[in-house]
Amino acid sequence: MTEMMDKLRNIALVGHGNSGKTSLSEVMLFNSGATTRIGRVEDGNTAMDFEPEELKRNISISTGFHQAVWKKTAITLLDTPGDSNFFNDTRNCMAAVDGILLLVDAVDGVKVQTEQAWNFANDFQLPCAILINKMDRERADLARTFQDVLSQLETPRPIKIQLPIGSEAGFKGVIDLITQKAYLYDGSGKASLGSIPADLEDQVAEEREHLVEALAEAEDSLLERYLEGESLSEAELLAALKTGIRNRLFAPVLCASATGNIGVDRIMDFIIEAMPSPAEKPPVTGKDPATGNPIVREPNPDAPFSAFVFKTVVDPYAGRLSIFRVVSGQLGSDGGFYNVNKEVRERFNQLLMITGKEQKPVQGAFPGSIVAVAKLKDTTTGDTICDEANKILFPFPDPLPKLITFAVTSKATGDEDKIYISLTKLLEEDPSLKLERTVETKEMLLSGRGQVHIEATIEKLKRKYNVEVNLGKPKVPYRETIKKKVRVQGKHKKQSGGHGQYGDCWIQMEPLPRGSGFEFVDAIVGGAIPKNYIPAVEKGIVEACQKGVLAGYPCVDFKVTLDDGSYHEVDSSEMAFKIAGSLAFKKAVTDAKPVLLEPILNVEVTTPDEFMGDIMGDLNSRRGRVLGMEAHGKYQIIKAQVPMAEFLTYAPDLTSMTGGRGTYSMEFSHYDEVPAQIAEKLIVELNKEREA
Template sequence: MADKANAHPGAAGRAAAADHPAAIRNVVLVGHSGAGKTTLVESLALASGAITRAGRVADGTSLCDHDEIEHRQQRSVQLALAPLTWNGIRINLLDTPGYADFVGELRAGLRAADAALFVVSAADGVQGSTRLVWEECAAVGMPRALVVTHLDAARADFDEMVTVCQDVLGGDDPDAVIPLYLPVLGERGADGSTPLTGLAGLLTRRLFDYSGGQRTEREPGEGRLPRLTRARNRLIEGIIAQSEDETLMDRYLGGEECDVKTLVADLEKAVARGVFHPVLPAAPADGSARQCLGSVELLELITGGFPTPDEHGIPAVTTPQGAPRPALSCDPDGPLAAEVVKTSSDPYVGRVSLVRVFSGTLRPDATVHVCGHGTADRSGQDPALHEADERVGALSAPFGKQLRPLDAAIAGDLAVVAKLGRAETGDTLSSPDAPLLMAPWAMPDPLLPVAIEAHSKADEDKLSHGLARLVAEDPTMRLEPNPDTHQLVLWCMGEAHRDVAVERLRSRFGVRVDTVAHEVSLRETFASSVTGRGRHVKQSGGHGQYAICELTVEPLENGSGIEFVDKVVGGAVPRQFIPSVEKGVRAQAAKGVTGGYPLVDVRVTLFDGKAHSVDSSDAAFQTAGALALRECASRANIHLLEPVAEVEVTVPDSYVGAVMSDLSSRRGRVLGTEQAATGSTSVRACVPEIEISRYAIDLRSMSHGTGRFSRAYARHEPMPQQQAARILQEAAAAGGGH
């Protein structure tokens, strides 16, 4: 904080050796798309001297250079690391995408960081997705601060924005969200916008003026003092309320002037504990010092108020077999425990891993044990572990498009590791002599199914490798071959996530794919009992084919499968051919009897038939069994069964009515509601899967980004007759093959 630096110079940041965790700050930037996170990172880089006035590093590229996809889409789609140095403190800024589809990148940033900087736009307000992440951080006690951007926009108001933040994010203690500085505004332009010319420090009552192109300090002037005094008193009261010194409030109420150094020290402690959340105004960098307004003050807050890695907790560890291990500390000399928070592919380097070192020291050319939980599927079973020993390649820190070599990465630091060929996102790196496994961090389940096909034969040969690499890099993506529809389904977070996946397959792995309509796994069953006859009699020059069998098919309860019963008497069908009939029946059931969907939940009874001493054979009775089943189907009323999912939708209370109405329109049956958290409700319902293929997108739109849901297969149920008839007609027109 500039206030802090002026209060007691040289105190910015805790005194620490350059190779000690106390000289590191890991900060993740959070905010909705367009709030200005990436621009703010460039402002901080400019203020710290990491880039020039023109916004370029030594190699001529931007510190926050985007990949080809980000350039084309004009938004961040992946986690980016920007290391800076300020007053001898190394700051690792983790810039996260603001779009909801890329929440996996955000979760990785939260895992790697020790504090969060929430960026909110005065032009757009606090988005619902930002509030959800704030609540996640609050649940784990992560320190947070807020930066208000776009204050030069028309009708932007800093005081109003602070009030909104207090109401939306303050929870039970809105006074914990208080500004440290007030913006100083220039003359209003013809378009209604008002440029920022400086900041007024509340604790020191000094004005930091940027209007002349350089940051200068002066008295605020008599006209600004009343507003400054009111805001300062509220700030002091907020700091005192969170102070560990219980006598400070009594002294303040008694009229004693609080020492600024004491207030700053208490402020730092409250921020580091995650109970006080300062708000700072900022203007983006465009190459001029004035437009970098607020960056120096923010760097001081990061180095002075945010916790060091050794003040932040370390995830629990076990052995790969699950045996408990002693808790680790952030000690460079301790046992090695690091985690891959992100993996990506570089066309020249190969696989690149961003690693957070929690304990010990990671060195180039060392051998490490790689252990991970694997990728879960929709079966609900625990994913299998994968383990391997690998040699660490070069360690580096990204700087623009360059990777600057590192001699080592100590506990608390972040580094890029090249060529960890078997490491996936979320894997633990430890010593081969003492393998460890860290508890995984929570990742949302991808809920948008996308069926993909190789564009050509050449793409088909490379498809499996490209998809395997893609899923290993992104734990919010899941690959699922559907044995019923024979589709290859890629589960994504949303349409933008899907588009990026398809583009990465093309650009990184040279695989072109087409997306096709996703099909759900339909079934067929009999609505009533029916009898049919299968006759397969053919004569030719040699041995002929002769088999006749008679079947009864009757419906069973849901989930019963196919039950085959032998009630043949008197040897009408020889014993050796009864298994042949069953085999033919089951083969035909698997292919379906009307629309090409598997037949389920029926009992098939063989009760009569005929055979020939010479021409009967295993193949003939298989064919006769299939024909008999098809004849039964032609005489019966066939129900088309569709999969039904049990969904749980959690939304703010104001959206519950809209959600329940929408679920009903999707043929859903609401099972009940219950209070989820303060101001939120969970709605449980059973909904046909065919109706919720795009629900991940629709719910986000309906709830303005504040809703979330989970789904799990429940059962198959009969589809409405009109809809079933339409689907069967389409299947018949397509040839009935699935």
């Protein structure tokens, strides 16, 4: 079993969209014999991208899984999305691998998602390597791109281990700086050894000296020998490379053209020679679910079984597919385990390996195995599964913040419940979505990472569940309140033969501090209103305050004191006093200077320095109030409070202002008064909408 762990590599291909991740995985699968042809993203026939929403946009929306066996070592490839709309899936899947290969476009250099993927790798303390891809494109430049990498991606430190032979359309091979061998390609993807071109000899010697110096730092004994002038063998340098990667001292930088199949075999050699196996992964610390005490699990096949689910795929016909990484112990081809998060036992009858859009049965799993089981009843993404007698709970990252919200309405009458149920199933697949029904606006709201994220979800809703919806701008949940203390009478008197209706109450109404809600005080003395009718007065006020007098929004933050009234021995009833309370409320609000309140958001915008002025000006134009700024590396974090009404379309606007390099998060803060000049127009508009 240990030998099988040694012969396994779990590698996530990560980076900005269009950096060539899917193309690289296609060529690696072809070179290894896992597939018989090389698919093209443009043609929509790749092994990793097969969902209709992916083929329509020519991007990866969901992580693809496959396995390439190269020189008797199995490389599990995870082709992750590079678009920010789907980066939650990228981060979740990075939690399950032993190392990442970060792709950087040789023309475009480091982009915002490149940096974000690198930050995720640092969060998970993952060993990293960097591939500068598309070296055969016009304007491709290794030196410029490497400088960009050095300046943007600092830890672990990038070090060059390869140099290109030729440039742009003349790119035809790579030089290994450790072995000082030149690998030349003829278009078939197979390399032949050649001599280092004479014009590159000096550069190779210089770059190799830098590399040897960096590698020597991985081990004290090597550094000491290097400083004393001793030469280090290739085997020692390779061992130092592996140690440095595992300890995150540096990130080797390679170069290739995935679509040209130039240097791809060297990437695969590098992965099996230098990237860590599951056996070399550090122990994982979880906690005892009963006591909260830390528990450490080694990647040991003889330890109790434990794993975590990092991705869920829901099919309307095949059911739920749960994909998980085994941390410790072993699992057979069928059986059961315990879900710690849900506190339930789960059973399965087949263990599967994901290979593109297919699943293949496997006989068992061990530490490092990335496998799946179908039709678990309660297990979802983020859950820990384990041996029931040895419970452990592993941490799992919370979903990335939601950045945009749409109101979802049915195209067909009466489909609302069907929409809600179907979207709930999609939420099992994608935890970065949020679905809620609002009482105030009576809307179904769908929130996600961006407009493309929401649109792709709606397309999937139609394809999988045959449900069509419209997307609209959500309504702002305004509130109403008062600013003045008043005392009024509410009297309901009706005589229509037989028993009449009589209820009479006097109330004082006064404002409360923002966020206080509603307070009712019974100050009746001398039995002016019988005790059994007083709750009815309160109920009438509570029901009436759900619709204010300005624009029909709930009234909040006020206190009512019931201090006087009268009743009739025969005609008084709970209903009569409830109506009297309602009438008193409406009259009091009208007299007490009612005002409109709007929700205010706490906002944090993270932006490169050069966009600070634009961001600040834009926040001010949205009636925002900047609270402060703080530096975070190469970025500035602006903290502000902004009215929700002005922030509903911020996601695309921020992307436009910063070229996609700005990010933000938001959360509800409090309600505040709408400025009078804005409130006047707003109340007219809101009442027109209400009447319509």
